[in-house]
Amino acid sequence: MEVTILDVIKNVFQLGNVLIAAGGVLIGIIFGALPGFTASMGVAILLPVTFGMEPAAGLILLGSLFGGAMYGGSIAAILVNTPGTPSAAATVLDGHPMCKKGLAGEALREAVFASFIGGIFGVTVLLLFAPPLARISLLFGPPEYFLLALFGLTIIATISEKAIFKGLIAGVFGLLISTIGMDPLLGIPRFTGGIVNLLDGIQLVPAMIGLFSIPETMEMIRRHMHPEEERAEETCVDIRSIKIGFPKLKQVIKFIPIYIRSSIIGTGIGILPGAGGSIASFMAYNETKRASKHPEKFGTGISEGIAAAESANNAMASGAMIPMLTLGVPGDSVAAIMMGGLMVHGLQPGAELFARNGHIVYTFIIALYLANVFMLLYGTYFAPYFTLVTNTPRHFLAVSVLLLTVMGSYALRGNIFDVYVMVAFGIIGYLMKVHGFSVIPTVLGIILGPMAESGLNSMIAISTGENIVVFLVARPISLVLIILTLLSIAFPFYRRIRESHNPTKA
Amino acid sequence: MKRRKIFSIIIAAAMTIAFTMIVVSSAPAIDYPKKPVTMIVPFKAGGGTDIGSRIVANYAEKNLGQPLIVKNVDGGGSEVGVSQMVRSKPDGYTICGFNSASVTLTLLRKASYDALNDVEPICLLVSDPRLFAVRANDDRFKTAADFIKYAKENPEKLTIGTSGAGTSGHLSILVMNKAAGIKAKPVHFKGAGASKAAFLGGHIDAVAQTFGEVWEMVRTGQARVIAQATEERLKELPDVPTFKEAGINLVISSNRGLAAPKGTPKEIVDKIADAFKQASENPKYLEDMAKIGLPVKYLGPEEFGKLNKLEHDTYSAIADELKKK
Numbered sequence: 001m002e003v004t005i006l007d008v009i010k011n012v013f014q015l016g017n018v019l020i021a022a023g024g025v026l027i028g029i030i031f032g033a034l035p036g037f038t039a040s041m042g043v044a045i046l047l048p049v050t051f052g053m054e055p056a057a058g059l060i061l062l063g064s065l066f067g068g069a070m071y072g073g074s075i076a077a078i079l080v081n082t083p084g085t086p087s088a089a090a091t092v093l094d095g096h097p098m099c100k101k102g103l104a105g106e107a108l109r110e111a112v113f114a115s116f117i118g119g120i121f122g123v124t125v126l127l128l129f130a131p132p133l134a135r136i137s138l139l140f141g142p143p144e145y146f147l148l149a150l151f152g153l154t155i156i157a158t159i160s161e162k163a164i165f166k167g168l169i170a171g172v173f174g175l176l177i178s179t180i181g182m183d184p185l186l187g188i189p190r191f192t193g194g195i196v197n198l199l200d201g202i203q204l205v206p207a208m209i210g211l212f213s214i215p216e217t218m219e220m221i222r223r224h225m226h227p228e229e230e231r232a233e234e235t236c237v238d239i240r241s242i243k244i245g246f247p248k249l250k251q252v253i254k255f256i257p258i259y260i261r262s263s264i265i266g267t268g269i270g271i272l273p274g275a276g277g278s279i280a281s282f283m284a285y286n287e288t289k290r291a292s293k294h295p296e297k298f299g300t301g302i303s304e305g306i307a308a309a310e311s312a313n314n315a316m317a318s319g320a321m322i323p324m325l326t327l328g329v330p331g332d333s334v335a336a337i338m339m340g341g342l343m344v345h346g347l348q349p350g351a352e353l354f355a356r357n358g359h360i361v362y363t364f365i366i367a368l369y370l371a372n373v374f375m376l377l378y379g380t381y382f383a384p385y386f387t388l389v390t391n392t393p394r395h396f397l398a399v400s401v402l403l404l405t406v407m408g409s410y411a412l413r414g415n416i417f418d419v420y421v422m423v424a425f426g427i428i429g430y431l432m433k434v435h436g437f438s439v440i441p442t443v444l445g446i447i448l449g450p451m452a453e454s455g456l457n458s459m460i461a462i463s464t465g466e467n468i469v470v471f472l473v474a475r476p477i478s479l480v481l482i483i484l485t486l487l488s489i490a491f492p493f494y495r496r497i498r499e500s501h502n503p504t505k506a
Numbered sequence: 507m508k509r510r511k512i513f514s515i516i517i518a519a520a521m522t523i524a525f526t527m528i529v530v531s532s533a534p535a536i537d538y539p540k541k542p543v544t545m546i547v548p549f550k551a552g553g554g555t556d557i558g559s560r561i562v563a564n565y566a567e568k569n570l571g572q573p574l575i576v577k578n579v580d581g582g583g584s585e586v587g588v589s590q591m592v593r594s595k596p597d598g599y600t601i602c603g604f605n606s607a608s609v610t611l612t613l614l615r616k617a618s619y620d621a622l623n624d625v626e627p628i629c630l631l632v633s634d635p636r637l638f639a640v641r642a643n644d645d646r647f648k649t650a651a652d653f654i655k656y657a658k659e660n661p662e663k664l665t666i667g668t669s670g671a672g673t674s675g676h677l678s679i680l681v682m683n684k685a686a687g688i689k690a691k692p693v694h695f696k697g698a699g700a701s702k703a704a705f706l707g708g709h710i711d712a713v714a715q716t717f718g719e720v721w722e723m724v725r726t727g728q729a730r731v732i733a734q735a736t737e738e739r740l741k742e743l744p745d746v747p748t749f750k751e752a753g754i755n756l757v758i759s760s761n762r763g764l765a766a767p768k769g770t771p772k773e774i775v776d777k778i779a780d781a782f783k784q785a786s787e788n789p790k791y792l793e794d795m796a797k798i799g800l801p802v803k804y805l806g807p808e809e810f811g812k813l814n815k816l817e818h819d820t821y822s823a824i825a826d827e828l829k830k831k
Contacts, residue, residue, distance in 0.1 A: 044551030044578075048560050141709030142693070182582070186828065187614055187672025196589055196618045199582030211831050273703045274696070329703045336699060337552030344557060348796040351726045402804055413580055454696060461693040462709055464663045 003358040011363040012370060020057050021371040024064030029378060031065070031139025032072020035082045035209045036408015039069035039277075040333045041315075046203045047341050055345040055357075059364040062338045063321070070277065070313045071115035071375055074306070078107045080401050082213035086204055087277030087313040089443055090213060090285040093159065094298065095307025101301045104245075104387045110303045111310045113247050114259065119372040120310030121263035122270070122318025126325075127365050131354075133325040137271040139477055142462055145274040146455030147472075147481035149448040152279055154488035155286045156441040159299065161492050163436065170437045175443020175452075177202050184454040197417035204278075204446055206409035206422040211439040213405050214426025220398040220431075244381055251303065258288050258307045266312030270319020274455070276332045277316045278447050284312030290491060297400060318368065325349055325361060381492035527658045538598050538774050539572040545764075546602035548587025551578045554718065555762055558800045561564055562631055565785035570778065583672065584608045588765070589618040592625060596767040598774035601628060604765035606674045609817045613825035614672045622818055625765040629779045630805035630813060631786065632718035632762040632795070636678050636735040637743075638666070641708065642727050650733040650752040653712070657688040664690040665710040667701035675714045678735060678758045680824045682714075685754045705729070717742075718799035735759070761817070762800075763810050779807050 010018065031042035043062050050058030073088030078095035091111065098107040125133065132506050140148075153171065160167025180191045181201030192198035246252075262284035269280035274301045287299040288308035298305050320331030321338070328349040330336035347357050354361055389397065409422035429439050472478045545563055549555040556578060563574040579587035584607050590600030604625065612621040619625070640647045647653045657664040668675035671694045679692045693699035693710050698719045705713045706728060713720065713729075718738065723729035724743075731746045735758040739748055749756035764782065766775060785791050786804035795802050805813060 040552070040718075044556075047552055047557075051561075138703060138707030141704055141707055182671070184696075185671055187583070187611075187670070187676075189615055194616075196582055197588050199585060200580075273700050323703065327703070327706065329699045329706070336697070338555070340552050340557045340798070343798040344561075344794070348722045348725075348799075350722045351728070414577065415579070415581075450696075454694065458693050458695065458704075461691055462665050464665065464691065 002305035003362055007359060008362045008366055012200060016054075016365055017057055017363070018370065020061050021064045021367050022297045022374045024061040025068035025374045026378060028065035028068020028070075028248055029072035029375070030073075031085075031213070032069035032088070033075040033084045035076050035084050035404055036411050037089075038085045038205060039066050040337060041412065042069055043334050043337045047337055050341050051344050055342070055347055056360045056363040056367075058341055058345070059338070060367040060371070062341055063317075063364060063368050064374070066317045066334050066338070067115075067119050067368065067371055068375055068378075070119075070317050071112055071310065072102050073313070073378060074111035074115070074310050075108065075386055077138065078111060078306075079104060079386065080213065080397070081216040082209060082401070082405070084458050086208060086447070087281055087316065088209065088309070089212075089278050089440070090281040090309035090312075091306055092368065093285060093309070093440065094303075095309075097299065097301030098303070098306070099301075103301065104390050105300075105383055106303065107306055108383040108386055109245065109247050109380065110306045112376055112383065113252070114255075114262075114307040114310035114380070115314040116372055116376040117259045118263045118266055119317070119375065120369065121259070121311070122267050122315035122364060123368045123372065125267050125315075126318040126322055126368075127362075130322045132327050133267075133271055134323045134329075137273065137323050137331075138327075140272050140274070142455050142458030142474075143412075143472055143475060143478045144455075144481060145272075146452055146459050147340070147417060147478055147484055148272070148279075149452035149455060151481055151488060152283065152448045153444065153452070154485055155282050156444055157489060157492050158286050158289055158438055160438055163438070164492070166169075166437045167441045170432065170439065171240060171441035171445045172232065172441035175449045176445075177207070177442070178342060178446050178449025179453070182466055184450070185457050196418075197415060201450070202421055202425075202446065203412060204443075205412050206418040207425045208443055209405050209409055209428035210422040210425030210427075211432075211442060213401055213441050214423075215433040215439075216429050217405075219396045220394045220401075224394045224398070244384060246380060247303070255304065257291075257386045258304055259311050261287060261291070262308045262312040263315040266315030267322075268318035269312075270316035270331050271322050273323055273331055274451060275327050277313045278443075278445075279451075280316040280319075281309040281313045282444065284308045286488075295495075309353045314372075325353055326351065367402055429453075430470060538657050538777060539570060541599065542573040542575050543567075543570065543598065543778075544600050544601065545574045545576050546587045546591050547576055547578045548580065548584035548591075548605075548608070549578070550580045554798070554800065555603055555605065557683070557798055558632055558762065558795065561798075562641055562782065562791065562792050563783055565791045566781045566787050569781035569784040583611050583670070585611055585617055585619075588625070589643055592619045592767055594767055596626070596769035596771075598766060598770050598778065601764050601766045601778060604763050604814075606629075606759075606761045606817055607672075608765075609814050610674055610677055610821050610825070611672060613818070613822050616829065619812070622815060624768050625810040626768055626770045626775055627807050627814060628764040628766055628775055629782050629807060630761055630763040630810045631782060632800045632804060633803035634760040634801055635740060635761060636675065636714060636716055636758045636761070637720050637731045637746075638682075638733050638735070639705075639713050639720045639724065639729045639731045640712045641705070642730045644711070644730075647712075647732055650747050650749070652731050654686050654688060654752065654754070656687070657690045661689040662691050664712070665690075665693050666690050666712045667693050667705050667710045667715075669697055669698045669701055670694050670696060674758065674760050675716075677821050677824055678714050678756070680821070681758065682735075682749070682754060682756050684824065684827075685749075685756050717801060758820075761813060763805075775807050776793065781787050 031037045073085035074091045076082050076084035077088040077091040081096040083089040156171040265284045266280045269275050285308045290296045320335040324330040324335040409418045547556050547559045567574040594600040609621040734748045735756045
């Protein structure tokens, strides 16, 4: 069917579709902001609603929700040190320290602006380059996923430069946690102790909520009980007058390389069916830190960190839809559910979707631009109100956060077991914090462990007895990933040597 | 309601204890269902089984006269949801999706329920035949015979993707290996999507997936079905031979049905089955299911039970061999 731009624009700007995009983003922000309520949960809940809608309208609802949730995750990350969705885990790194410096408002402004840029970038890539990029994504096989996971694990080195051994211990702990559950080779349960709920392993979301938010609420309670220890510089309220606005133009221009680099990483990881949003934002954060002239400031509360993580996860959302729409291979769990939504309407995702149902697909893609604009407006205008959270008396806030952590852990699968997991990891997280361990390497281990393990298993299977080194070197992408991993491991050492030779600059 | 209870107690007092139990247990069947029925989907929200279940629930609840509340209890390849159902009251107010995987998983590991003795089969809803597909441009394999011959000459070299370890796709490869005396290598991925990506990217030689999962690739010319693990050729694939025609006894489909806890009264099981049977005859339902690529096949309680038994027996020998490794 011939599709003209005018038709598409007319479709997009039907009042119904505009309202759906506006509503979808808002629902997404709420799902994203509440820890435990993830993008995939929001999309799964609203999926049956779309069965009765026009196909394009249904897709717009789910797509806007996806984007909104990617941004929404940053709100909880910044304000209460708990990523609202796994994709916002990297946002915590600088988001919450900024909040503690009294820059919560600025952090939120940067988060929504970066999300907007990442979103627009991703949608543009989806619109213009979907088919060729989807084909490139197919070049990634099991060895490449294994190596990508390995490369991801080197992020531990970058983010725990100051305490590398503690970082490694925390990372290995995460990897060990990820071995709980059915093994990927034969499906035999490991370390489950006969507990049925552990067959799929420790669920990332409750573990993450526990690791991040329980230590934080304990801290809140401790401070409430010992107000004399309060330090002015760690109040976590916006000390500047609360105002509505965008980040300063000068800063935006300065951040352009960060936005572009992170959006490319985000879209790229999104396209790969075996890697999710949390990996995208960590990698973007990592590369931004590495490229920065002042990497030592990362983690202390600077906007660059937020800009990297947030533009990456929103770009990832569109990236994940690329192989879903063009190949029928979803780029992540949310895209997988959206694919179900497409098929219910008799739209088979794949090579012919654009040709046969172009008007629907293009209406959907163009509407995503609109959804991103809504996201920017909501985020910008609501930011001052979000910061009110930090003015809440600490004893109320601590209890509210605890309530949310329980609700969120339960809501994930409707399973009380996940609440126990959350509490257990909360205790672990608190002990880690007390003893100076960062929880981020543990989270990375839990995320990347299964990807590395199943990648390695399948790699050995498909190498069919060939020498593994020869096998890998013969695959160009594998070779590149091996080199990147080696460089990534060497980089912190290189910098330390350089700094020790040049002490004035450090 | 109260009066009926008192009435039945009076009767009970007059009868023997054994007879009392019959009266009490059959009493609710008379006016079942009185309240909404929970339908557990033992898989993730948004997946194939979930969408299919939600669609059929829409139609079946009208026939049943009470809402069917779809609840996802995901985990362990359906074990978590099914074991929750098995442990619930056998009063017909909790039913659960029961797939091929729910049977096969109990063979591969010590599961928390017995697939044959702890459940009351209700009905089969979907039977998705398993097809072995190769890339359309892969000249090594023109026919099923080429495929088998290659596997025979190159043991452990023919790689076939599955949606995960212990899934029925995995077992179907093992059944094929045994039946044909070959050693094709199963490669496991997390879900059908990842397996499809590795297949299209040329990282593995073939996939063993259901009709619904490969049909689009076939229709758009990306993949070619090399052999069908069906009794007869599917009407969509009239030119592709079955494994049976190639001399290999391999008939496997991925079944999706419903089950209730053991001890659920027969009247109730029949009533639920009937509601789903009526839905399965509704042309609008068939149309909805065709759109998402799920082949509808209804079987009543007894036949579904027999099918589960058959799957159990077919796979148990294979599973025992696998466990020895």
